[in-house]
Amino acid sequence: MPASSNAISNKTISELRPNIVLRGSRQREHWAAVDERLVPTKPNPAIRKLERLVALSAADREWLERVEAEARPVSARTDLMSEGSDPDGAILILEGIACRHKHRANGRRQITAYLLPGDVSDLEAVFQDRMPQGVSTITPCRIARLSPRTLSESVHQSQALSQAARILSLIDEATYGEWLLNLGCRSGVERLAHLICELFHRLRAVGLTTGNSFSLPVTQLDLAHTLGLSGVHTNRSPQELRHQRVIRLAERRLTILDLPRLTAIAEFDPSYLNLAPGGG
Amino acid sequence: MPASSNAISNKTISELRPNIVLRGSRQREHWAAVDERLVPTKPNPAIRKLERLVALSAADREWLERVEAEARPVSARTDLMSEGSDPDGAILILEGIACRHKHRANGRRQITAYLLPGDVSDLEAVFQDRMPQGVSTITPCRIARLSPRTLSESVHQSQALSQAARILSLIDEATYGEWLLNLGCRSGVERLAHLICELFHRLRAVGLTTGNSFSLPVTQLDLAHTLGLSGVHTNRSPQELRHQRVIRLAERRLTILDLPRLTAIAEFDPSYLNLAPGGG
DNA sequence: CGAACTTTTGATATCACTCAAGGGACGTGG
DNA sequence: CCACGTCCCTTGAGTGATATCAAAAGTTCG
Known part of the structure; x- marks a missing residue:
């Protein structure tokens, strides 16, 4: 089918300048509005998450609620911190x-x-003067900034919160290990399966899944940059999982049709996420 | 050249059972005896390292020396912790x-x-009950075990040491980020170049380099498992760097012939290692 | 309807893997 | 002392997975 060519690929633009705020945030505004919408309701998701790890005091919970009240919306594809810059506060994600x-x-x-x-x-890391990594939103988010002062005054003063911070950093470390194993040893399909499992378990822990499905408003290019694959190949990997009836992916919503199978493909063991208390 | 075949490849054995203590530690005993020998002399390498990060008190230094005195030798290819097990103490490496x-x-x-x-x-992590990763020696080592009790009693009581612990964990995190970038985005040669740069800077920081060369007593298979490449390919990558006169690798000793070139290939920026005060 | 972005598909190229074999270094045992 | 085994490094050849190039079709928004 020879055709008139007017569609010019400009993938390179987004590759070369991936985080400058110039891309269609308009288009993505609605993504976050699908289903659970990555918008947890009553319990502040941070409280929900930390309660699995430590016993929060009433004061801790109150503080977290105050923090949430000060959160502000940020549109999609926005840099919250850039690589190499001086940080101006830790970031707590409340939505998105x-x-x-x-x-x-x-x-x-x-x-x-x-x-x-x-x-x-x-x-x-906020106590350092150079961020080794950048942080950007993918979807529109609601976030709270925790200044170094706030952190020393509140988090470091609370037994439970500083204990939680230590555990969170261990979870981060364990997660990095899993990702390294992923990139170093696994095939494209296996990597994708592993990522889906991780996201599923993490989202479920904060109540953002419905049965075996959840909103997944990330582009294939985001996935590609996560899995160390090309964009094109990242298109073909899910297709394989779809044809095998393991997952369904439509309208930016992912449904796991065969969780045992997916778990087996990924060799996924959720224990590194420390979600045990409410894992089911 | 057709020849009588008696050499049978049994790579798979080492691949399938890589950490059970069965492999030739005898052969490797001598590796650690090359040149600087990964055997720092006077200043305890931990003291040396921590002094770059924080101001140690006399008591801190004394404690670190006491710890060193209790260190014990461990032969090559020995498991110090296995994946999924209950840890029985943090590990401080003094040699190897x-x-x-x-x-x-x-x-x-x-x-x-x-x-x-x-x-x-x-x-x-020693305060948790499940190690997400295993730890094994590659060469013969001298190590000290720090029990959870020791840690709460000494490290957590010292301002400087607990500060150092936080910084070390940040460095670990930054390093994981670099490795993910390595596996996800770089070619085989680039990955190797990056690893060499990292090891060079870290070894130099504890005085284990001589000019631009250092002892590198790891097998190509170790490198392969680090870089996410096959053993064969890991053989060909250094060759490329050698032919370009960027490095020399002989007798388990690596010499960087063209550091600027190597740094450029790796796009290496040592700042994530936090070695600034004595980087040169 | 057109512009921008994303997803999908096809065709080709290439990097890295696997299989296979030989050689060198070192230690072991007859 | 020499033959042999083991481990590691090296090389060659064929294959496969993934990247790259190119283009079209579907979405969403203006």
């Missing part, structure tokens, strides 16, 4: 999806972690 | 090289970090 990432000189980027509602990024 | 690693069900392994003299592994 963000990520940590690094860049190569040639513009290629690698996503090194996903930040979901209830996650905090760089609790300790 | 060890690594953290993870395994897949099919036996493939991924090295997730190198532990060099002066490094501590799992300072915080």
Whole structure:
């Protein structure tokens, strides 16, 4: 089918300047409005998450609620911190999806972690003067900034909160290990399966799943930059899982049709996420 | 050249059972005896390392020396902690090289970090009950075990030491980020170049380099498991760097012939290692 | 309807893997 | 002392997975 060519690929633009706020945030505004919408209701997702790890005092809970009240909306594809800059506060995600990432000189980027509602990024790093990684939103988010002062005054004063911070950093470390294993040893399909499992368990822990399905408003290019694959190949991997009836992916919503199978493909063991108390 | 075949490849054995203590530690005993020998002399390498990060008190220094006195030798290819087990103490390396690693069900392994003299592994993780990663020696080592009790009594009581622990964990995190970028975005040669740069800077920081050369007593298979490449390919990558006169690798000793070139290939920026005060 | 972005598909190229074999270094045992 | 085994490094050849290039079709928004 020879055709008139007017569609010019400009993938390279987004590859070379992936985080400058210039891309269609308008288009993505609605993504967050699908289903659970990554918008947890009553319980602050951070409280929900931390309660699995430690016993929060009434004061801790109150503080977290105050923090939430001060959160502000941020549109999609916005830099919250850039690589190499001086940080101006840890980031608590209350709604939406963000990520940590690094860049190569040639513009290629690698996503090194996903930040979901209830996650905090760089609790300790804010005391340094140079962020080794950047943080950007993927979807529109609601976030709270925790200044170094706030952290020393509140988090470091509370037994439970500083204990939680230590555990969170261990979870981060364990997650990095899993991702390294993923990139170093697994095939494209296996990597994708593993990522889906991780996101599923983490989202479920903060009540953002419905049965075996959840909203997944990330582009294939985001996935590619996460899995260390090309964009095209990242298109073909899910297709294989779909044809095998393991997952369904439609309208930016992912449904796991065969969780045991998916878990087996990924060799996924959720224990590194420390979600035990409410894992089911 | 057709020849009588008696040499049978049994790589698979070492791939499938990589950490059970069965392999030629005899042969490797001498590796650690080359040149600087990964055997720092006067200043305890941990003291040396920590002094770059924080101001140690006399008591801190004394404690570190006492710890060193209790260190014991461990032969090559020995498990110090196994994946999934209950830890019985953080590990301080005083001589030799060890690594953290993870395994897949099919036996493939991924090295997730190198532990060099002066490094501590799992300072915080020992308070958990399940190690997400295993730790094994690569060469013969001298190590000290820090029990959870020791840690709460000494490290957590000292301002400087607990500050150092936080910084070390940040460095670990930054290093994981670099490795993810490595595996996700870089070619085989680039990955190797990056690893060499990292090891060079870290070893130099504890005085284990001579000019631009250092002892590198790891097998190509170790490197392969670090870089996410096959053993064969890991053989060809250094060759390329050698032919370009960037490095020299002989007798388990690596010499950097063209550091600027190597740094450029790797896009290496040592700032994530926090070695600034004595980087040169 | 057109612009921008994303997803999908096809065709080709290439990097890295696997299989296979030989060689060197070192230690072991007859 | 020499034959042999083991481990590691090296090389060659063929294959496969993934990247790259190119283009079209579907979405969403203006």
